[in-house]
Amino acid sequence: LAKTTQPISMDSYEGQEVNITCSHNNIATNDYITWYQQFPSQGPRFIIQGYKTKVTNEVASLFIPADRKSSTLSLPRVSLSDTAVYYCLVGDTGGGNKLTFGTGTQLKVEL
Amino acid sequence: EPEVTQTPSHQVTQMGQEVILRCVPISNHLYFYWYRQILGQKVEFLVSFYNNEISEKSEIFDDQFSVERPDGSNFTLKIRSTKLEDSAMYFCASSEVAGGPYEQYFGPGTRLTVT
Numbered sequence: 043l044a045k046t047t048q049p050i051s052m053d054s055y056e057g058q059e060v061n062i063t064c065s066h067n068n069i070a071t072n073d074y075i076t077w078y079q080q081f082p083s084q085g086p087r088f089i090i091q092g093y094k095t096k097v098t099n100e101v102a103s104l105f106i107p108a109d110r111k112s113s114t115l116s117l118p119r120v121s122l123s124d125t126a127v128y129y130c131l132v133g134d135t136g137g138g139n140k141l142t143f144g145t146g147t148q149l150k151v152e153l
Numbered sequence: 154e155p156e157v158t159q160t161p162s163h164q165v166t167q168m169g170q171e172v173i174l175r176c177v178p179i180s181n182h183l184y185f186y187w188y189r190q191i192l193g194q195k196v197e198f199l200v201s202f203y204n205n206e207i208s209e210k211s212e213i214f215d216d217q218f219s220v221e222r223p224d225g226s227n228f229t230l231k232i233r234s235t236k237l238e239d240s241a242m243y244f245c246a247s248s249e250v251a252g253g254p255y256e257q258y259f260g261p262g263t264r265l266t267v268t
Contacts, residue, residue: 085244085259140209141257143196
């Protein structure tokens with residue numbers, strides 16, 4: 043499993059764009075990059091997944107450079123409700139594979 | 154939107170007692186998982202289950218733990234003799250067959266408190 047490194051915490055204000063970067067130098071060819079979000083006392087929730095370049099959905103964008111050794115989760119115009127822990131996971135997309143969570147990035151959004 | 158449900162939301166038990174945590178995965182999903190999260194710590198994988206058998210288990214999932222899918226809809230985690238250190242949030246998750254996105258759907262969790 044590729045080891046991931048992401049900031050422990052980030053602070054932002056409502057309406058700003060937040061970019062959380064994750065390093066994964068040992069990513070393997072078959073590995074995808076996936077981000078989950080977790081609110082206090084709730085289960086993690088899938089946000090976005092990508093393999094290379096850029097992926098965008100209604101919630102976020104994921105930027106992956108050509109070498110795939112890092113990735114950036116971009117949250118446009120955050121609100122207070124985006125305050126959560128964000129996890130970067132790297133692994134094979136085979137069904138049934140366990141998810142290995144790190145400590146994640148605690149994002150705090152203020153007014 | 155379909156969701157994973159878990160019962161109870163909170164379970165308090167005495168050390169040494171057996172507990173069963175229940176989960177109803179999303180109906181067309183075929184892979185099932187249990188994770189736990191001790192307060193203030195990481196989410197940890199316990200076990201994965203497919204085709205009525207364990208696919209993978211972690212070191213945490215020792216002989217005191219077992220899983221079962223008794224009736225085709227429920228997925229249970231049993232802890233035979235609880236210890237104080239079993240106190241944690243337990244999350245059930247499910248996912249579709251391989252080939253789709255690497256997405257697991259998590260339930261809201263059961264908070265287990267062992268006294």
